[in-house]
Amino acid sequence: MDVHVQIEGRGDRSDRIYRQVRDVIRGGLLRHGERLPASRDLAAQLSVSRTTVTVAYERLTAEGYLVSRVGAGTFVAAPSARPSSTRARDARSAARPLPRWQSIHDPLWTEPLPIAYDFSMGSPDAALFPLESWRRLVAAELRGGIRRSAHYQDPAGLERLRVALARHLGVARSVDASADDIVITSGAQQAFDLIGRVLLEPGDVVAVEDPGYPPVRQLFESQGVRVAPVPVDDSGLRVDELPADARLVYVTPSHQFPLGSVLSLERRSALLEWASSHDAVVVEDDYDSEYRFADRPLDPLQSLDSEGRVVYVGTFSKTMLPALRLGFLVAPTSLIPALRSAKRLTDWHNDTVAQAAMARFVDTGGFARHVRQATKTYAARQRSIIEQAEALLGDTLRVVPSVAGLHLCLVPVDSGRAFDDDRVAADAAASGVAVQPLGRFGALMPRASGLILGFGAIAPEDVPDGLRLLSRAIARSAHEPSGG
Incomplete structure (x- = not known):
């Protein structure tokens, strides 16, 4: 791998090469087993003598950062550390975004937990993607266009x-x-x-x-x-x-x-x-x-x-x-x-x-055919989720009628009873079930509460177990104090 080395200015050039290569290895930018430029090539690149580079490489080898293999080259020997940087990255950095960016965050993206039952919304079923057709189309374009x-x-x-x-x-x-x-x-x-x-x-x-x-x-x-x-x-x-x-x-x-x-x-x-x-x-x-x-x-x-x-x-x-x-x-x-x-x-x-x-x-016409086939699959999946949600969650939540799309909205049966959708979603996530709280999508007060169930990313056979775990999270929430 090519390595950028800056040797302008006064001082020992071999020492400068040594320090800069050492720092990128320590920072994890050069990883274990990666090959460095040959001493002759790096010397030509930097317009210095080969001896200058050789001295730096020998020092790095002696300290365990590099290993030389006869006939193969010079390689990184030290295990990679965590990537780091000497640039300022803390709150004291001089650059500042406009104030309005301080309050903007992504409500739809959180650090993913281990999820076994994915009711997240907006995701189509990747298994339905027309992979073979798409591969042929892309290949044909690359060949001819x-x-x-x-x-x-x-x-x-x-x-x-x-x-x-x-x-x-x-x-x-x-x-x-x-x-x-x-x-x-x-x-x-x-x-x-x-x-x-x-x-x-x-x-x-x-x-x-x-x-x-x-x-x-x-x-x-x-x-x-x-x-x-x-x-x-x-x-x-x-x-x-x-x-x-x-x-x-x-x-x-x-x-x-x-x-x-x-x-x-x-x-x-x-x-x-x-x-x-x-x-x-x-x-x-x-x-x-x-x-x-x-x-x-x-x-x-x-x-x-x-x-x-x-x-x-x-x-x-x-x-x-x-x-x-x-x-x-x-x-x-x-x-x-x-x-x-x-x-x-x-x-x-x-x-x-x-x-x-x-x-x-x-x-x-491939796209229209794909949409027709996918619609049949999603329609059956939606009917199944509605039936099972009504059976397993119907005492607490009702399904809002929907004639299209890849998600369903569930709202409390008793609108006068508090429903902590954030707590339910967090509890469900801890059990391996991904759902999204309706309250995060509103700005008017009081916000609507409920849950959003996507059915594009979850396999049909996983729906019953996922909804049972969700029903348990709802039951736990109902019995926990609101401050808990």
């Missing part, structure tokens, strides 16, 4: 993918869009970031659902805007409670996150009328409605919008894998130039090989 896509590309994304996606969205979701209306993003989260960059000024007001999706709320807060939580009910967002000065409204109309309700047609019309009269933009997050298990879906807000006020956001994270980092937005023509520029300034464009593979997958 890598030279075409080796250079910087259109920030909006590969035209092949945008054309295929426009056709798919028109057929499957009634989204009214052409390829020119689409920008490919690194998941839905980047889409929200781009939207905020081109529409919002510090101090603007953004209305979000409550309970709702914390990363969106935190993203807008990080951009210096004021986030206003708006309550939801069984018909979705309470349009009558939107703040009059909101510049942007974020909503999940097809499958409210996390409660699962659908924004009624009456509310959809009211929201678009409100946006028109208040000169606001609506961000429609259609994050998982491809998995629909009952009822005919209502037309998206985007297709009902006659004034160009709706930005439609989607992702392949639920239908394929989050690791692909592929999402998209469909925006009014007036916003596309700014969104393309914002994308270019952010990361220029997504991985072109993955985009090309996805374009082929969508255009040949």
Whole structure:
């Protein structure tokens, strides 16, 4: 491995080489068994005599840091220590983030515990990923298209993918869009970031659902805007409670996150009328409605919008894998130039090989077939979890009806009785069961309480045992004092 050595200035050059190589070995940056540059090569690199390097290497060998093997080279002999750095890393460091970053943390990510029963939400079943098809598509692109896509590309994304996606969205979701209306993003989260960059000024007001999706709320807060939580009910967002000065409204109309309700047609019309009269933009997050298990879906807000006020956001994270980092937005023509520029300034464009593979997958019908097959699997899994949750948890929690997605929300049967969802989730985690407390997704007081059960990541055969352990955690919580 090449080693960076700085020998400028006065002093013994052999000693400088010795100390710098020793420090990177002590710090764990050079690991046991790694090969160092030959003394002749390092001497040429540093423009010093070979003897200068040899003296340093011999000293390191004598002290047990290196071992020399005749005919093979010089290798690290000392066991690696923990990686360390001489740079300042404590609270006295001079660099400081903006104050608003002090209060932003990730409520959806915690240090993972040993989990046997994973009811975490938002994760698709990796076993359903069309691995063989995807491998062939990527291999075909690498063989035939890598030279075409080796250079910087259109920030909006590969035209092949945008054309295929426009056709798919028109057929499957009634989204009214052409390829020119689409920008490919690194998941839905980047889409929200781009939207905020081109529409919002510090101090603007953004209305979000409550309970709702914390990363969106935190993203807008990080951009210096004021986030206003708006309550939801069984018909979705309470349009009558939107703040009059909101510049942007974020909503999940097809499958409210996390409660699962659908924004009624009456509310959809009211929201678009409100946006028109208040000169606001609506961000429609259609994050998982491809998995629909009952009822005919209502037309998206985007297709009902006659004034160009709706930005439609989607992702392949639920239908394929989050690791692909592929999402998209469909925006009014007036916003596309700014969104393309914002994308270019952010990361220029997504991985072109993955985009090309996805374009082929969508255009040949493979994606639609995959979604149909996965929907059948998830529908059966949802029915099973509902039945078993009602049997095992029904005395305490009821399942909120949901016709789509990869998670279910459970709320207390007795709304007047305290339910400590944080304690239940922590207790369940200690027993190897991952669930998420509903209270963490709300900002309005009093916060809604309950549990969120994802069914994308858990094997069906593990559900009964997982729910039994969860029921025991709930029972323990009910009998423990609130201060305990």
